[in-house]
Amino acid sequence: MKITLLTGKTFDIENTFDFPLIIKSSLRIKRMSLRIDHKCREVICSVPKFCSKKRIVEFINTYLDWIEEKLSNLPAVKDFEDGEHISLFGKSVVICHQDDFGAPKLIEDKLFVGGDKAFLHRRVKDFIKREAKKEFFRRSQILADKLQVKLSGVTIKDTKSRYGSCSTLKHINYNWRIALAPDMVIDYLMAHEVAHLKHQNHSSAFWQTVRLLDVNCDEGKSWLSVHGNELFLYR
Numbered sequence: 001m002k003i004t005l006l007t008g009k010t011f012d013i014e015n016t017f018d019f020p021l022i023i024k025s026s027l028r029i030k031r032m033s034l035r036i037d038h039k040c041r042e043v044i045c046s047v048p049k050f051c052s053k054k055r056i057v058e059f060i061n062t063y064l065d066w067i068e069e070k071l072s073n074l075p076a077v078k079d080f081e082d083g084e085h086i087s088l089f090g091k092s093v094v095i096c097h098q099d100d101f102g103a104p105k106l107i108e109d110k111l112f113v114g115g116d117k118a119f120l121h122r123r124v125k126d127f128i129k130r131e132a133k134k135e136f137f138r139r140s141q142i143l144a145d146k147l148q149v150k151l152s153g154v155t156i157k158d159t160k161s162r163y164g165s166c167s168t169l170k171h172i173n174y175n176w177r178i179a180l181a182p183d184m185v186i187d188y189l190m191a192h193e194v195a196h197l198k199h200q201n202h203s204s205a206f207w208q209t210v211r212l213l214d215v216n217c218d219e220g221k222s223w224l225s226v227h228g229n230e231l232f233l234y235r
């Protein structure tokens, strides 16, 4: 198991812990604490900056039962399945596997997927990623035009933690899993990232800009705080 300190110092305590562990160290942290990151399925241990490796290991060892219980209670990771109903860009869609069907295709409310069933998840995921690239770019471009800011492109990412991010190069990264959220949540997340093209922070001017884009920030945020983790259950 590799432990990473935010100071850039890395030490290896392989064979000590058999769960994913991230050590966060900072001057601002006054005492050691543990939490479980539900999206990344990792144990996060926050430690004061000059804490010794020995003390960190001792601290974690005293909470092993708690960690095991928390990790084993995390909901199982999900694959897309034949017959499963999903929300895709705000529409209810059912996944239909057919051996002899070619590339995945959305026909009305059915997403037909061919090939070996063992690859169903991968095929559905690749389809959503391809469609998301077009759809999220289209929707973001409309919002960028409203704000009269330049959007240079959109990339679809498969990170386990973030919904999106915005670079200083006027480029937006979106997590493909956003495609599975309700439409108003997609609207909110697009407006959030497009507003970052104008403000690279979360200042009141930033939130005013998000609201200019006519999205329901409060509902979007509250849906994400309750259901956001469910999006990350998909592998």
Ligand SMILES: [Zn+2]
Residues within 6 Å of the ligand: 192, 196, 201, 202
């Ligand atoms: Zn933000």
